[in-house]
Amino acid sequence: MNRWRPRSLATQAIALQILVIAVIVLAGSALALLDARRDGDAAAREQVLGIATALADSPSTAAAIESGRATAVLQPVTEAVRRQTDIAFITIMAPDRTRFTHTDPEQIGAKYIGTVEPALRGETFSETYTGTLGPSIRAVAPVRDDAGRIVGLVSAGILQTSLADRWRSQVPVIVTVTVAALAISLAGVWLIRRRLLRQTHGLRPDELRVMYEHHDAILHSVSEGLLVLDRSGVALVNDEARRLLALPPGPVDRADLPDFLRSADPGVRDEVHVTADRVLVVNRSQVATAVPDSEVVTIRDRTELQGALGELNSLKVLTDTLRSQAHEAANKLHTVVTMVEMGRQEEAVRFATDELELTQRLVDRLSAAVGEPALVALLLGKTAQADERGIELTVTEDTRLPSDSDRVPLTGSEMVTVLGNLIDNAMDACDRDDPWVEVTVQMVDGTLILRVADSGPGMDLDTFARATQRGYSTKSDPDHHGLGLALVAQVVTRHHGTLTTDVTYGSVVTVTVPEAS
Structure with a gap:
């Protein structure tokens, strides 16, 4: 087990990132599939509600029902609408559930299977119900005559098998996006790993911890003031430097430094400066690191x-x-x-x-x-x-x-x-x-x-x-x-x-x- 355990900090960090990215991408893909299915159901519900309402509100529908020729007049119309909108069925019926139209002509004259009570009360509603064609999402709307009486009902529905085919068609796209996201993420974390390896020199976390502890101990125990300056300001300052320069606790900005340290001037050797209460000897050296414009400043107290x-x-x-x-x-x-x-x-x-x-x-x-x-x-x-x-x-x-x-x-x-x-x-x-x-x-x-x-x-x-x-x-x-x-x-x-x-x-x-x- 120890043989396969990541040793360097970079490798451990990247292994954790790969695991997190894989979980996030896969979970996102699953959520995308669920969302596609939910959006498909919502869109289907809106579609059948719109079709049922449009047909029910059409004056020709009520006129055909009242004329006694509902099947002859409305069957061609409903089938044309069904084919154009790609839904499963459109059924126009009498208030007693007798079908005037149906996708299967043999079902005309039979009783409609489903809920109609809210429509008989004048409401337009939708439901998921298993009818003669199978489970479907359907909507039912009332048909009113000129006097406002309910003379018929319109039901439009989409089979759930059709909806499943619709959202399953999005699976290849989602899978392609998932694979591409994983590939790009893995390439990115690999580049990050290389950068971390350069910056940490391939050290393990325990080695970095020991190095930090030794570094911190040296900074606090050294008798000379020590500062590290870079382009962004003061990167490091030890206790003696704070004492000699009367710096405030916490992070230090260049504005907190005396005038002779605010500008970059590497190469200074044994330069004497006088502050309000001290005589200081300052040395400044350029640092050969990846951080540009970095320098180390050492300060000795020459007051006594x-x-x-x-x-x-x-x-x-x-x-x-x-x-x-x-x-x-x-x-x-x-x-x-x-x-x-x-x-x-x-x-x-x-x-x-x-x-x-x-x-x-x-x-x-x-x-x-x-x-x-x-x-x-x-x-x-x-x-x-x-x-x-x-x-x-x-x-x-x-x-x-x-x-x-x-x-x-x-x-x-x-x-x-x-x-x-x-x-x-x-x-x-x-x-x-x-x-x-x-x-x-x-x-x-x-x-x-x-x-x-x-x-x-x-x-x-x-x-x-x-x-x-x-x-x-x-x-x-x-x-x-x-x-x-x-x-x-x-x-x-x-x-x-x-x-x-x-x-x-x-x-x-x-x-x-x-x-x-």
Whole structure:
């Protein structure tokens, strides 16, 4: 038994379809035969009713009966009508059932066999009855004279054997249609079987089930976001992709995806994109399948790594600043020592005191104006870094933050991210003939304002918008991903703030963040 049992899903499906089609076609053929017989009986009943009514309503019929010459006058007429309509008999009789006409002339004058009572009451009716010629479908109608009295009856009938011959003549047509339908259906299911075999690779249902379970387990357990896109939209998305892209539960449309995934772009490798709260690395590959325009998208979360890189960059800036200050301190100490050796002690003391006061004054001003230590360290480090690069970096006198950190809507690390990236961009973009950068940090009416201006030409609105939406960079370095403004925009969006640019006294980028309610 197992040897003849269908193994592949395609074969099992087609075997079931063949069985269903055979049952449907055969049942349909049987119903068609029954319907043909029923329609034949209904048509015969309508036909004999029409003939009986027409003859009964004819004035010549009543006149012939009243004249006493009914047989001589009506027998030729009824036989002519019978032959033309191909029915079994037409009998005209007296109210007492005495036949005036009959198909068999020997039956004329005998009593009519059948029901006549409804006709004697003035009704026209039909019935199935077995008479002298055999079982028939017959109709009986009353014949009235001019005064409305019933003077006779007309009966017309068709033998059931004739009706059987009629519907049996349709059997060859029905059989031909049945065979043709079976042949076409079998050809169709054979083509479907071939298609299913290609699509299922001839696998059995249990093999498909195991494959699906393994496939589903992998999708749910893999640590990377995974999407499969095709021409119709999103064919597949795993749990990690939903989390990273903040997708809704249930089916996903292309409209639910972020902008960088809505259009087909296979071949992308390690492309960095910044969403409202994440830094993502995206890879896209074309799928060599029968489904056109399909691609697999993998997504890795680089948010924590980017934060670590930011901290590392801050440490690098601090290291470079300390190195620069150590080098500068060594030069100044060498100058002081030389002046002492030259016997100019007072001038050496004055020189060292002036340099110390200049540095300490900046530290004291920033420490007093800005209560966040991380931000003070950033501004001091960027000042030293700018001085080393020959750029005049100024922290304006308007810079002031409340000592109560709870009133500031951004944390210290977030302000370092925003200001650090804005200052780096400004130092890279400032005019080399007149390099300057100006920084302002202040709270105005509960709103945090971070403003960085530089002597550069600035960016137009379209370029600025692209730079804030994804890893866009104006630098020619292929290894530079241009995440600065995108990371700034990420922090600003998270706190429902605004990020704007304009060119007034220089290229000015302004961040405003309202106080958290």
